[in-house]
Amino acid sequence: xxxxxxxxxxxxxxxxxxxxxxPVDYLPRPQIEAALEGHTHARVLLFSAPAGFGKxxxxxxxxxxxxxxGGAVAWLSLGPEDDEPSRFFxxxxxxxxxxxxxxxxxxxxxxxxxxxxxxxxVMESLLADLxxxxxxxxxxxxxxxFICDPELIASLDRLAWLAPEGFVLAxxxxxxxxxxxxxxRAHDLLLxxxxxxxxxxxxxxxxxxxxxxxxxxxxx
Numbered sequence: 001x002x003x004x005x006x007x008x009x010x011x012x013x014x015x016x017x018x019x020x021x022x023p024v025d026y027l028p029r030p031q032i033e034a035a036l037e038g039h040t041h042a043r044v045l046l047f048s049a050p051a052g053f054g055k056x057x058x059x060x061x062x063x064x065x066x067x068x069x070g071g072a073v074a075w076l077s078l079g080p081e082d083d084e085p086s087r088f089f090x091x092x093x094x095x096x097x098x099x100x101x102x103x104x105x106x107x108x109x110x111x112x113x114x115x116x117x118x119x120x121x122v123m124e125s126l127l128a129d130l131x132x133x134x135x136x137x138x139x140x141x142x143x144x145x146f147i148c149d150p151e152l153i154a155s156l157d158r159l160a161w162l163a164p165e166g167f168v169l170a171x172x173x174x175x176x177x178x179x180x181x182x183x184x185r186a187h188d189l190l191l192x193x194x195x196x197x198x199x200x201x202x203x204x205x206x207x208x209x210x211x212x213x214x215x216x217x218x219x220x
Contacts, residue, residue, distance in 0.1 A: 016077045017095050020060045027208055031197050032058060042191040044160045044184050045170040046177065053198040055172040059140050062170060071136040072099040078143045085117040088152055096126070100137065103129045123155040131164040142172040153178050160184055 036045075045062070047055040063073045074095040082088050089111055093104035107125040110118055130137070147153065157180050160169055171177060184190040200208065209216060 013091070013094075016079075016091065017075060017098065019063055019073060019075045020056055020077075022057060022060050022064060025208070025211060026057055026061065027200070027204055028061070029058065029197070029204075032193060035191060035193060035197060036062070039188075039191040041189065043163065043168060043189040044181060045168060045191050045193070046181070047170070047172045047193045047198070048176065049174070049193075049195040049198050051174055053195055055174075055198065056142055058193070058198065059142060059170055059172050063138060063140055066136070066138045071138060072133075073138045073140065074099050075140045076142070078141060078146045080146050083147050083149050083152070085119050085122075085149060085152055086111055088147070088149075089117070089119075089122050093126075096129075096137075096139070100129075100133050100135070103133065105129075117151075119151040119155050123158055127159065127162055127164075130167055133164070133166070136166040136168075138168045138170060140170045140172070143174070144171045144177055145173045145175040148178065 047058055049055055063075065066073050076091055076095045078088075082091065089107065093108050093111075096103045097105075104126055106129070107122045110122055110125065141156075147156075156169075160179060160181065161183060163169065171179075181190050206216065
């Protein structure tokens with residue numbers, strides 16, 4: 001069940017697992033920072049808004065802050081081709097193993113040796129490995145709207161609810177994710193960042209344009 005990738009595919013794979021660079025003109029978002037600081041206990045961070053709202057940049061900025069604080073960050077950018085359990089989990093294991101060597105080794109063995117993908121077994125194995133992870137770990141799944149497979153969605157539900165202390169799942173999505181997050185929401189373990197928080201205020205828009213040499217009056 002190994003994935004055989006040509007050189008171009010390998011380059012794409014490295015891109016999907018790499019933390020994106022933050023644009024040099026990125027404006028820190030005080031309202032998002034305040035929300036994160038007020039929900040330090042949150043287990044799931046959901047950044048949900050249409051394309052163009054800066055979800056990926058906000059997630060990358062969050063990831064950089066976690067790295068500076070001494071935590072570990074695993075990043076996986078998703079696409080339509082990833083809505084398949086074997087492909088999804090092999091990439092997830094690679095992303096996690098890059099920051100916590102050995103994490104997911106048993107799960108990878110299940111994937112390679114089973115005739116069908118044992119989704120529940122793979123996730124239980126990953127949860128056991130995460131419980132032994134010494135450093136705080138942030139897992140970013142960007143563009144999760146591409147994932148619709150019912151078994152994958154169910155496994156991510158278990159990850160969101162059963163992951164150990166110190167683990168945080170951050171999600172970027174253009175649409176409402178099909179995860180059952182009501183329990184996390186009821187226990188105040190879910191922080192939702194939507195268009196209102198991601199949208200630039202008038203003051204932020206003025207500062208951004210001014211930094212590019214464009215001065216406009218209030219009416220403009």
